[in-house]
Amino acid sequence: MPSTSLPVTRPNAAEADAVVRIRELSPGGMDVVARLAAIERTVWTRPWSAAQLAASGNAPGALTLVAEAADNGGGGAGGAFSAVVGFAVFQVAADEAELLRIAVHPSRQQQGIGWRLLEAGLRQLQRQGVRRVFLEVARDNRAAIALYHGSGFRETGVRKSYYEASGTDALLMCCEPAAV
Ligand SMILES: CC(C)(COP(=O)(O)OP(=O)(O)OC[C@H]1O[C@@H](n2cnc3c(N)ncnc32)[C@H](O)[C@@H]1OP(=O)(O)O)[C@@H](O)C(=O)NCCC(=O)NCCS
Numbered sequence: 001m002p003s004t005s006l007p008v009t010r011p012n013a014a015e016a017d018a019v020v021r022i023r024e025l026s027p028g029g030m031d032v033v034a035r036l037a038a039i040e041r042t043v044w045t046r047p048w049s050a051a052q053l054a055a056s057g058n059a060p061g062a063l064t065l066v067a068e069a070a071d072n073g074g075g076g077a078g079g080a081f082s083a084v085v086g087f088a089v090f091q092v093a094a095d096e097a098e099l100l101r102i103a104v105h106p107s108r109q110q111q112g113i114g115w116r117l118l119e120a121g122l123r124q125l126q127r128q129g130v131r132r133v134f135l136e137v138a139r140d141n142r143a144a145i146a147l148y149h150g151s152g153f154r155e156t157g158v159r160k161s162y163y164e165a166s167g168t169d170a171l172l173m174c175c176e177p178a179a180v
Pocket residue numbers: 043102103104105108109110111112113114115116136137138141142143144146147148150
């Protein structure tokens with residue numbers, strides 16, 4: 001099967017940088033973790049708690065990226081970024097990684113933030129020597145599947161009735177972050 005390259009940077013990346021910043025979660029940043037947990041509660045029926053997020057973020061090999069919006073909505077040089085609007089959690093083991101979690105606050109979805117979180121994560125993982133990134137997603141999660149396809153992931157398998165509560169299948173997906 002051919003390897004998958006990262007998509008080219010979207011044309012409005014510079015403007016996007018002015019309004020949303022992607023950064024790595026600092027160890028012990030519990031105030032930020034509490035805000036990630038608040039986003040969890042808005043998008044999941046079984047959200048991770050702040051303690052679960054902190055544990056996964058502090059685990060060896062974890063990479064947690066946080067998306068923060070500019071306070072003035074327009075960013076610009078010297079602008080502050082403090083509103084946490086999304087995050088992604090990866091777990092690395094040797095040269096492979098898994099995307100454990102990605103979420104964007106509902107009020108900020110479909111503005112390219114999920115794509116930027118994923119792109120930043122894949123680039124960081126690539127720099128760390130990760131060759132393959134895996135994830136699983138509910139077959140009926142159209143938004144996430146479209147995001148993953150657009151970020152270079154391909155489907156590699158299905159786990160039938162994987163999600164117990166709904167009986168929904170899980171799609172298994174994989175991406176090989178190529179050199180950029
Ligand atoms: C999945 C999720 C992270 C996407 O974040 P987002 O910031 O809205 O995504 P983006 O704006 O970066 O969109 C990237 C691509 O995803 C797709 N997409 C995003 N939302 C979509 C929607 N509601 N319907 C269809 N496609 C959608 C589009 O292909 C889009 O590319 P385009 O803008 O060029 O058309 C967000 O919907 C979310 O937090 N969902 C709840 C949590 C979740 O399901 N996480 C994934 C679990 S596996």
